[in-house]
Amino acid sequence: MKHTVSVLVENKSGVLARVAGLFSGRGFNIDSLTVGETQDPSMSRMTIVVNGDDAVLEQVNKQLNKLIDVVKVQDFKTASFVEAELVVMKLHSNSKTRSEIVQIADIFHGKILDVTDKNIIIEATGTTDKVDSLINLLRPYGIKEMARTGKVALAKG
Amino acid sequence: MGKTGAEIIMEALRKEKVEAVFGYPGGAVIDIFDMLFNSDINFYLVRHEQGAAHAADGYARATGKVGVCLATSGPGATNLVTGLATAYMDSIPMVALCGQVPTSMIGNDAFQEADITGITRPVTKHNYLVKNVDELPQVIKEAFYIASSGRPGPVLIDLPKDIQKAVTKVPYPDTIKMRSYQPTYEGHIKQVEKLAQAIKKAKRPVIYAGGGMLISGAHKELLELVDKTNIPVTTTLLGLGCFPETHPLSLKMLGMHGSQFANYAVMETDLLISIGARFDDRVTGKIDEFAPNAKIAHIDIDPSAISKNLTVHIPVVGDAKDVLQKLNKIVEPGDTAEWCETIRKWKEQYPLAYKDDADIIKPQYVVEKIYEVTGGDAIISTEVGQNQMWAAQFFKYTHPRQFLSSGGLGTMGYGFPAAIGAQVAFPDKLVFDIAGDGSFQMNIQELATAVCHELPVKVAILNNGYLGMVRQWQELFYSKRYSGTCLLKEKGCIHNCDEKSCGSTLIPDFVKVAEGYSAVGMRIFKKQDVVPALEEAIKTKRTVVMDFVVAKEENVFPMVPAGASLRQMLSGIS
Numbered sequence: 137m138k139h140t141v142s143v144l145v146e147n148k149s150g151v152l153a154r155v156a157g158l159f160s161g162r163g164f165n166i167d168s169l170t171v172g173e174t175q176d177p178s179m180s181r182m183t184i185v186v187n188g189d190d191a192v193l194e195q196v197n198k199q200l201n202k203l204i205d206v207v208k209v210q211d212f213k214t215a216s217f218v219e220a221e222l223v224v225m226k227l228h229s230n231s232k233t234r235s236e237i238v239q240i241a242d243i244f245h246g247k248i249l250d251v252t253d254k255n256i257i258i259e260a261t262g263t264t265d266k267v268d269s270l271i272n273l274l275r276p277y278g279i280k281e282m283a284r285t286g287k288v289a290l291a292k293g
Numbered sequence: 294m295g296k297t298g299a300e301i302i303m304e305a306l307r308k309e310k311v312e313a314v315f316g317y318p319g320g321a322v323i324d325i326f327d328m329l330f331n332s333d334i335n336f337y338l339v340r341h342e343q344g345a346a347h348a349a350d351g352y353a354r355a356t357g358k359v360g361v362c363l364a365t366s367g368p369g370a371t372n373l374v375t376g377l378a379t380a381y382m383d384s385i386p387m388v389a390l391c392g393q394v395p396t397s398m399i400g401n402d403a404f405q406e407a408d409i410t411g412i413t414r415p416v417t418k419h420n421y422l423v424k425n426v427d428e429l430p431q432v433i434k435e436a437f438y439i440a441s442s443g444r445p446g447p448v449l450i451d452l453p454k455d456i457q458k459a460v461t462k463v464p465y466p467d468t469i470k471m472r473s474y475q476p477t478y479e480g481h482i483k484q485v486e487k488l489a490q491a492i493k494k495a496k497r498p499v500i501y502a503g504g505g506m507l508i509s510g511a512h513k514e515l516l517e518l519v520d521k522t523n524i525p526v527t528t529t530l531l532g533l534g535c536f537p538e539t540h541p542l543s544l545k546m547l548g549m550h551g552s553q554f555a556n557y558a559v560m561e562t563d564l565l566i567s568i569g570a571r572f573d574d575r576v577t578g579k580i581d582e583f584a585p586n587a588k589i590a591h592i593d594i595d596p597s598a599i600s601k602n603l604t605v606h607i608p609v610v611g612d613a614k615d616v617l618q619k620l621n622k623i624v625e626p627g628d629t630a631e632w633c634e635t636i637r638k639w640k641e642q643y644p645l646a647y648k649d650d651a652d653i654i655k656p657q658y659v660v661e662k663i664y665e666v667t668g669g670d671a672i673i674s675t676e677v678g679q680n681q682m683w684a685a686q687f688f689k690y691t692h693p694r695q696f697l698s699s700g701g702l703g704t705m706g707y708g709f710p711a712a713i714g715a716q717v718a719f720p721d722k723l724v725f726d727i728a729g730d731g732s733f734q735m736n737i738q739e740l741a742t743a744v745c746h747e748l749p750v751k752v753a754i755l756n757n758g759y760l761g762m763v764r765q766w767q768e769l770f771y772s773k774r775y776s777g778t779c780l781l782k783e784k785g786c787i788h789n790c791d792e793k794s795c796g797s798t799l800i801p802d803f804v805k806v807a808e809g810y811s812a813v814g815m816r817i818f819k820k821q822d823v824v825p826a827l828e829e830a831i832k833t834k835r836t837v838v839m840d841f842v843v844a845k846e847e848n849v850f851p852m853v854p855a856g857a858s859l860r861q862m863l864s865g866i867s
């Protein structure tokens with residue numbers, strides 16, 4: 137089971153190491169972790185996707201809360217939330233495949249960041265599911281390099 | 294007019310009412326030491342930084358106040374690590390100050406640089422690297438607050454040398470509030486009510502109390518609860534002393550080396566009320582078979598301790614004292630008469646016992662005599678191993694903060710420096726370190742600390758010539774293959790030796806070692822000399838090392854093999 141946890145932390149050095157250390161030290165599995173400043177520059181928000189059952193999620197929650205620099209933990213197990221992540225992909229492309237790739241990217245509201253005679257670089261955002269589908273569709277063309285940001289999320293309402 | 298970082302540190306120590314600092318100097322803390330030179334804060338020079346951390350820990354356990362230790366950068370700081378981990382596992386309030394290379398040199402692999410905040414992150418409640426002197430007052434204030442509040446723990450502050458010299462105008466704060474750290478003290482009344490209802494209904498309730506009871510200072514409330522409800526009480530190793538073991542409803546300690554009656558009670562109970570304990574595997578044995586018929590209630594200040602190892606039916610997050618006060622107001626007794634009678638019979642039938650000997654000193658006998666000679670009025674610290682378990686089993690603890698032992702980490706070498714810390718806090722009390730011959734050697738250098746500071750700590754070595762607890766496991770579970778556990782093994786020794794083939798060299802001669810440090814050394818071979826030796830040791834106001842030469846292959850019983858159910862107790866003597 138994958139769970140999304142949103143963590144507000146003090147924007148101080150070492151916080152990321154504390155959170156990462158907590159996960160590795162207690163044997164929790166992180167799928168992705170993003171971090172960035174919030175509207176209040178003294179706080180950052182981390183969005184963490186963890187893999188585990190409900191008991192693991194409960195411990196993740198409690199252990200995160202125990203960290204001194206953690207201000208608030210919100211897990212999206214019950215609350216509905218919006219999510220997005222960004223992917224940038226470099227694909228093999230030539231004059232034959234280029235327009236197909238651009239079409240697929242269009243469907244996903246993707247952007248072309250760079251084109252050369254051999255490669256094309258695409259950027260797309262969306263839910264993790266959507267990003268996954270785009271990747272699956274483009275895989276046959278040959279993905280040379282790829283970077284995903286991991287999910288960011290906010291509660292609805 | 295501003296103050297230097299080092300001056301701020303002194304001001305902070307004074308304002309936090311720190312009376313003792315245990316430490317060791319070095320280049321990166323020389324400015325702080327310079328301040329200590331004319332200070333009214335008592336500084337105790339240890340002989341190894343691990344000793345400083347354990348002494349601060351012993352001081353904290355004995356008093357409930359924050360223990361403070363101080364070390365230089367690099368090796369000084371890394372030498373604190375075992376002490377920090379020990380304190381962390383047992384939730385002991387401590388502040389560790391250590392020096393660091395100047396901020397401009399951090400990350401350069403400078404001389405005596407170590408990333409101590411990185412190293413200690415998993416073994417501290419929190420830690421700080423101070424990079425700006427203006428932050429220092431707030432950081433120290435926070436450190437003392439964090440160390441001593443909620444579920445306490447050690448906090449480390451890394452202090453670069455230039456920060457100690459730099460000047461700030463920021464004053465030391467009087468009060469503190471942190472948006473990211475607000476421990477819950479008040480138990481939820483709805484949960485307390487649920488617990489009260491469960492108590493009313495229970496036929497075979499048991500209270501299982503841990504170190505949190507002592508931290509909370511809730512022993513009076515516990516006694517009141519027991520008086521009101523007639524619920525028997527068992528404690529963990531760390532909980533010893535939170536409930537008088539002389540009380541008819543005391544079950545003493547439970548778990549791997551707990552009393553049979555405590556473990557039977559836990560297996561039969563229908564309501565297990567855990568207070569400030571954390572269902573450690575040394576307590577529960579095979580967790581799936583722990584308290585199989587019971588509803589489990591768990592009172593703890595740390596929400597993450599609840600339902601970590603097993604499912605809890607009635608969680609109460611809060612400070613034990615607050616929760617018990619609320620509970621005592623509304624609780625009504627259930628009908629436990631029959632249960633109490635069963636327990637009384639168990640206690641009669643399966644007392645903690647050992648086979649005594651006419652000549653050879655049994656280690657348990659020494660502990661019993663320490664109890665008798667002191668009238669139970671002593672602070673007992675222990676090392677780790679068999680000595681620790683016998684100290685737990687054969688002394689009757691009646692006062693909170695009377696028993697100091699490394700439970701969670703099981704740190705050999707803890708007991709002696711911890712005893713020093715306790716003696717510093719209570720110069721007029723009798724402080725014993727019940728020691729093993731192996732463990733004592735891990736911090737034996739602190740004899741110098743004790744002697745130089747005229748601390749009359751009494752070390753009682755239960756000298757069995759072995760790393761006894763490991764040897765016991767080898768005897769019981771590894772066909773007596775005593776690999777690496779004989780402390781007297783010399784080059785020419787044969788495998789599977791017996792006592793006859795064993796050489797008589799004392800390695801070391803603890804009496805000579807003691808005398809080498811200007812402490813009093815005694816060696817006791819005969820049973821009839823045990824009490825006179827103890828009496829003499831108590832009479833002298835000096836540091837004393839008593840080397841009790843005890844039965845070599847005595848085992849600790851009862852014993853639940855690791856990972857087995859509490860039902861599978863080996864009683865040892867039949």
Ligand SMILES: Cc1ncc(C[n+]2csc(CCOP(=O)(O)OP(=O)(O)O)c2C)c(N)n1
Pocket residue numbers: 676677678679680681703704705706728729730731732733755757759760761762763
């Ligand atoms: C620092 C450390 N190293 C190793 C151990 C593993 N250990 C646990 S008990 C024990 C034997 C202790 O021997 P001793 O101090 O002589 O006590 P005894 O069991 O003989 O009473 C050992 C090696 C430990 N607990 N701590």
Ligand SMILES: [Mg+2]
Pocket residue numbers: 729730731755756757758759760761
């Ligand atoms: Mg030994």
